Amino acid sequence: MSEKKQRGNLERREFIKISTAASLGLATGSLWMPKTIRAATDDTSRVVVVFDEQASSGSQIDPEIARIMLDAGLKELTETATPQDAWLALFPELTASMSMGIKIACLNQTLPTHPEIAYPLAESLSSTPVGASNYPENQILIWDREDWELINSGYDLNTSSAGVRCFGTNNAASGGYGYPQTIYGAYQAFSGCFTGHSDRLINLCSLRNHTISGVTLSLKNHYGTISSPGNMHPYDCDPYIPALNLALRETYGEREKLIVCDGIFGIHTGGPTGPPQFIENKIILSQDAVALDYVCRDIISGYPCTTISQATHIETSAGATYNLGIADPADIEIININNPSSTGIQPGKNGAQPSEISLGKNYPEPFNAGTAIPITLGRPGEVRLEIYDVKGRRIDMLYQGTLSVGKHAINWNGTGTSGQPLASGRYFSRLHVDGKVHSRAITLVR
Amino acid sequence: MNRRKYIISTISIIAAFVFTGFFSCAENPQNADSILVVDLLPASGAITGWDRSGSPGVAQTNDQLYSLINGASELYLQHGFVEGVLQDYDGTIGGEAANLGLFISDQSSPADVEALFDETEVVPTGLTPWDLGDEAYIDETLPFHITIHVRADRFYTRVTVEKNNAEEEAKSIAQGFAQTVVAEIQ
Numbered sequence: 328m329s330e331k332k333q334r335g336n337l338e339r340r341e342f343i344k345i346s347t348a349a350s351l352g353l354a355t356g357s358l359w360m361p362k363t364i365r366a367a368t369d370d371t372s373r374v375v376v377v378f379d380e381q382a383s384s385g386s387q388i389d390p391e392i393a394r395i396m397l398d399a400g401l402k403e404l405t406e407t408a409t410p411q412d413a414w415l416a417l418f419p420e421l422t423a424s425m426s427m428g429i430k431i432a433c434l435n436q437t438l439p440t441h442p443e444i445a446y447p448l449a450e451s452l453s454s455t456p457v458g459a460s461n462y463p464e465n466q467i468l469i470w471d472r473e474d475w476e477l478i479n480s481g482y483d484l485n486t487s488s489a490g491v492r493c494f495g496t497n498n499a500a501s502g503g504y505g506y507p508q509t510i511y512g513a514y515q516a517f518s519g520c521f522t523g524h525s526d527r528l529i530n531l532c533s534l535r536n537h538t539i540s541g542v543t544l545s546l547k548n549h550y551g552t553i554s555s556p557g558n559m560h561p562y563d564c565d566p567y568i569p570a571l572n573l574a575l576r577e578t579y580g581e582r583e584k585l586i587v588c589d590g591i592f593g594i595h596t597g598g599p600t601g602p603p604q605f606i607e608n609k610i611i612l613s614q615d616a617v618a619l620d621y622v623c624r625d626i627i628s629g630y631p632c633t634t635i636s637q638a639t640h641i642e643t644s645a646g647a648t649y650n651l652g653i654a655d656p657a658d659i660e661i662i663n664i665n666n667p668s669s670t671g672i673q674p675g676k677n678g679a680q681p682s683e684i685s686l687g688k689n690y691p692e693p694f695n696a697g698t699a700i701p702i703t704l705g706r707p708g709e710v711r712l713e714i715y716d717v718k719g720r721r722i723d724m725l726y727q728g729t730l731s732v733g734k735h736a737i738n739w740n741g742t743g744t745s746g747q748p749l750a751s752g753r754y755f756s757r758l759h760v761d762g763k764v765h766s767r768a769i770t771l772v773r
Numbered sequence: 774m775n776r777r778k779y780i781i782s783t784i785s786i787i788a789a790f791v792f793t794g795f796f797s798c799a800e801n802p803q804n805a806d807s808i809l810v811v812d813l814l815p816a817s818g819a820i821t822g823w824d825r826s827g828s829p830g831v832a833q834t835n836d837q838l839y840s841l842i843n844g845a846s847e848l849y850l851q852h853g854f855v856e857g858v859l860q861d862y863d864g865t866i867g868g869e870a871a872n873l874g875l876f877i878s879d880q881s882s883p884a885d886v887e888a889l890f891d892e893t894e895v896v897p898t899g900l901t902p903w904d905l906g907d908e909a910y911i912d913e914t915l916p917f918h919i920t921i922h923v924r925a926d927r928f929y930t931r932v933t934v935e936k937n938n939a940e941e942e943a944k945s946i947a948q949g950f951a952q953t954v955v956a957e958i959q
Contacts, residue, residue, distance in 0.1 A: 385917065385938065386916070386917040386935070434843050435843065437874070437918070437933070479861075537844050538844055538845050538847055538848060538894045539844045539847050540844065543844065555836075556839070557835065557836050557839035557840075557846075560844060560847065592916070596893065596894060596897045597845065597894050597895060597897060598844075598845070599843050599844050599845065600842045600843055600845045601845075601920075601933070602915055602917060602918035602920065602933055603915070603916055603917060603918075604914075604915060604916070605916070606916055633893060633894070634894065
């Protein structure tokens with residue numbers, strides 16, 4: 328029996344336990360708390376969405392607020408107490424001799440990955456102790472295709488042996504492009520910035536739609552890693568984008584351990600070029616590029632955007648052929664952090680313990696008659712669990728009150744506030760706790 | 774005699790063609806068929822206080838256009854793209870330094886550029902119409918920029934300028950650039 332199959336059976340058994348006990352709990356008017364429940368993090372991906380209304384003022388981005396947002400997101404993503412612990416959780420093998428690339432997206436200089444995000448990210452990393460000293464900032468390279476694109480996007484070229492380095496693949500310091508290989512029929516050589524200066528990689532993209540591929544986020548950001556991106560655009564770039572990402576992994580290993588989207592501003596029409604069209608004030612983080620792109624695509628789809636349906640490369644990336652990540656909303660745990668700059672979440676200062684708060688995948692999923700929503704709390708707290716529809720309307724309030732430490736399950740029978748049965752479709756469970764909002768998709772099938 | 778009449782008539786006709794052609798050229802030193810997009814770029818100082826920043830980026834092939842405007846190039850290629858140019862200008866808006874981007878493309882024919890104009894990924898819907906060229910719109914919905922889209926003859930022109938909290942001034946500057954380009958085309 329395959330591991331996946333075994334897991335499936337285990338989940339079913341657990342669901343029976345949960346749903347039976349949940350029913351008993353509801354019947355007796357108390358909230359059931361299972362003694363054992365498997366963590367809902369297997370086969371799921373976490374995406375942290377950090378919003379801060381002070382992130383920008385007009386077109387100016389505050390790098391100090393960005394640093395607070397990044398550190399808050401890193402801690403939540405890794406469930407660690409400090410940003411430094413977060414970096415070591417993301418890159419446990421990190422040493423001072425290891426290079427770290429930050430692949431930005433600056434082909435559109437009116438909406439690039441902003442320096443006000445990239446440099447604070449580098450600063451956070453270089454504050455992390457590795458051995459006797461902190462991680463050397465000169466081991467960090469911020470890069471994209473061309474020097475002039477970096478300059479026009481507000482970056483300072485630096486090929487010296489001091490400070491955070493920054494240059495393009497066309498700079499002699501990069502080593503240029505390597506020998507080409509075939510990727511889905513297209514000859515492509517990889518950037519020396521990736522092959523020679525990025526033992527590990529942070530993919531730092533921006534938030535834009537794309538006339539051809541629907542959206543251009545972290546997966547497509549690697550079009551700036553190859554020599555001839557122009558010939559990878561047929562068929563809405565699908566499966567060129569997943570094929571490229573797979574080729575990078577197969578050729579160079581899993582160097583990319585952190586994916587970040589600079590979502591302070593965004594473009595919903597006419598991208599990838601053009602000026603910003605909306606202000607989002609968000610930074611999105613994940614270890615799963617596919618899940619991050621899925622969530623960011625959802626953000627863009629909240630604006631008038633006619634190219635969303637073309638972004639099929641995200642689902643293809645998650646499919647069996649490429650298996651690059653998760654694009655099933657039921658398996659993506661979204662954690663929202665709001666205004667960390669004004670709620671006292673300071674990098675490395677609050678000494679907070681790992682949050683250990685999770686909103687698990689509901690069982691069964693999809694469901695018809697009823698489903699149990701697992702919640703895990705690392706410390707007691709006031710919680711609110713609600714159901715929303717895809718238009719953002721609150722459909723039902725399932726629980727509001729204090730929950731103790733441990734694992735809980737709350738049942739939902741697919742009805743609205745007044746008990747009316749709801750139509751088939753996608754809904755969202757939203758758990759409010761400690762000023763954060765955790766969200767998951769739920770599918771109701773009538 | 775008839776032969777002389779014939780010769781005089783022929784000479785007169787030729788002279789008339791030459792004469793007409795001469796004055797036609799004098800009125801329109803740049804025949805629309807021979808215009809290169811780089812020739813349509815306003816010179817430094819043509820709009821007071823605005824100078825070119827760096828060299829223009831010129832695209833005459835698919836790859837060059839991709840390098841210039843990335844994935845957005847596909848729609849231009851679908852609608853008769855011949856060549857395009859991208860030029861930045863530096864000036865001031867609201868008393869602060871500002872950047873203006875000017876993109877002009879030759880789309881082969883007025884019909885092609887009209888079809889390009891109908892693409893909502895190039896010219897979004899809901900913009901403010903403006904009386905310039907064959908069709909023009911001003912995008913006043915952007916948070917930090919003003920953008921103007923114009924089609925005139927077979928050329929598409931887009932002007933994008935930072936607002937710097939001085940929207941009317943920014944619009945006026947953008948309009949000045951658009952008018953200068955269209956005047957050159959016509």
